[in-house]
Amino acid sequence: MAVVCFIFFLVFGSLGVGYLFITSGDLTKINDQNNTYKSNIKSLQEAEQNLVLVRDRVAKVKTILNDVSFEEKLDKVQRMLDTLPSKSQPDALEVNSTKSKILLKFDSLSGLSSFLKGLISGDDWDFINLDTLELSGAGNYKIELELV
């Protein structure tokens, strides 16, 4: 019994030591390779700095470019101005990222009517508020719109 146990111990002990020896060799090889990689990385430090800089700039530029609220508003205002009758031009205009205000003058009721119809039927604006509608003595119609 004791002999069997001893043989058992010797066999498994030898296997364990052999495995330990092989694994330690692998570990040394990997560590050597890692050291080579580290020295390569040190020599490529300029490229790393460059990549870090590019990534930093790109992330921040992305933040700025993603905010397109004003550009969208301006496009909508330009599209709306294109639908104005030829003689009409805004008397006042205010555009910011949240809302747009415009004061328009029309010399005919039909022009005003067709402009408003087109504006309401379009889907550019979520909210259109007619602030004022004024008829002056000379047959001119003035409207002030708030657009969101």
Place this chain on the structure above:
Amino acid sequence: MNELKIVLFPLLTLLGVLLFAGIAGNTLWVRLGEVRKNLEAAGKENNTLGQKVEVLQRKSDQDTFLVDKKLTLALPPRSSSIYVVSQAKKKAADNLVIIQEITVSEPKVQSELAQSTTSLSVEGYLGSILNFIDSLSNVAPLIKTDNIEFGGGNNLNSKLIDMTVNLTSYYSPYPETIPALNQPINALTSSEEQVINDVSNLEVPGIPQELGPQSAVDRADPFTF
């Protein structure tokens, strides 16, 4: 007594052998565990470092000087107001808009992105001014229009209008640290590449001019001009 000795001697020997085997086995087991753990960690580090070297090697091989310069011009490390004024003047001239007044306010530092506001008072036809504002979205440094306003006091007969345009420009200092040696680094993603493409299409300012040192002139007598 002799009989007890006969029994005790092999028993103690067996116990000693068992104790030795136990200690040796335990030591071997612990050592194996340590080596396996170290091997696993070294393997992970090996993957990370290998991938990092590959990414950096690729980056090093690319000639990205112009793109990197455009990125830096799009978002400079210091206040970009002078570039903004330069670009605004150029674009105003291109779109037949007259800039009457320029006001540059003190930069506001908000988190990592600092902002400068430039206020322009411009004169021109409405369509020209709107085209001018639109053209500012295609220049470096990046300029965002905050708001535009006109009304009252304009000469309606001439159709020329005076408009106030408020612009925001940005700047941000360069990063000061690079990742640790064994920290992974990834190549640029497709969305980041897209941003670089967008930026490389921006129109760069004409200033500052390169002010290189004057080349040396040989003089026979260095004490006489």
